Amino acid sequence: MKLLIVSNAPLIYRDAKAFAYSPYIKELAVWEKYADISFCCPIWESDRGLLITEIPFKVNHHYQLLDTNLNSLKQIIKSFIYNFYNLFVLFKAMKNADHIHLRCPGNIGLLGCLVQIFFPNKNKTAKYAGNWDPNSKQPLSYRLQKWILNNVFLTRNMQVLVYGNWENQSKNIKSFFTATYSEKEKEIVLKSDLSVVEFIFVGSLVVGKNSLYAIKMIQKLAENGRNVVLNLYGDGIERHNLEFYIKENQLEKCAFLKGNQNQEVIKKAYQKSHFVILPSKSEGWPKAIAEGMFWECVPVATKVSCVPFMLDFGNRGILIDMNLENDIIQIEKMLNEENVFASKSKLAANWSQTYTTEFFENEIKKLL
Known part of the structure; x- marks a missing residue:
């Protein structure tokens, strides 16, 4: 053919x-x-x-x-x-x-x-x-x-x-x-407890992906007394602005720009993260969200495109509306109830692991 x-x-x-x-x-x-x-x-x-x-x-x-x-x-x-x-x-x-x-x-x-x-x-x-x-x-x-x-x-x-x-x-x-990911890559992921909460952002560092908003969320959680870390994987024209914001607000101990990395590095990063975050303005199929969910990360994402379907309208993740106070309240609520986090983490993985390369x-x- x-x-x-x-x-x-x-x-x-x-x-x-x-x-x-x-x-x-x-x-x-x-x-x-x-x-x-x-x-x-x-x-x-x-x-x-x-x-x-x-x-x-x-x-x-x-x-x-x-x-x-x-x-x-x-x-x-x-x-x-x-x-x-x-x-x-x-x-x-x-x-x-x-x-x-x-x-x-x-x-x-x-x-x-x-x-x-x-x-x-x-x-x-x-x-x-x-x-x-x-x-x-x-x-x-x-x-x-x-x-x-x-x-x-x-x-x-x-x-x-x-x-x-x-x-x-x-x-x-x-x-x-x-x-x-393939069927043979499925494995049990042992997440650490929520004493140190790890977030991951994977995507281009451009205005449309709203990576700055992800940093602001981490900043707010840190100000609220949470021990949080955000690792950002990707590169783009916003990198300089993000570096400036991190330095200006003394966030060097909780926000890290990792640049572009290969798939194996990203995979290991997902496995040790608790949340995958993508406050994007527009998406088709947000690959980073699906990949993070595969490794039991609870997704935190905007209500664009098919994201509400992916998150089952909030049953297996957190849908944010780009209002910092409201979005932080949702995350804080989950951090206060580890059983809810564990439940949504499993639901996220069960859904995403259906969609294998096979x-x-x-x-x-x-x-x-």
């Missing part, structure tokens, strides 16, 4: 070897077991700071798309011209494919949504990696992609993989997930 991947995610070539965004490649390695993959995407000459990994399978063919952005009037005019070229390339690529797989949302995803309309008889899937919540505020291009994918007249023979269960969706829509692979196989 010839599987075409249509995506904003670029390919990067080094010494005739193909590289791409690391988490993306881990997933595509599963798809490749059941199909011959071709790519229709931009090609970059350098990684531009992107976390990349060599593609572990042969890239049989790629159709190069031109990068577009809307940062200036000149770029807008350029994008208008480029998109005509991209539409032509997409049409050619889809014509030669047996199965079309769109990666949305994104500029390329929107073009892919439009071109796939002309191939109603081909088998198709789309992964919508953003927030599918119909009531969420999103850019017009994102809302347009969601409308096309949800429309069974325009989009036929399509299974659209979304995060969460939402009301009033078409037959195209299928609730899906992402997995990191289960994920079996579901991909069904789709193809």
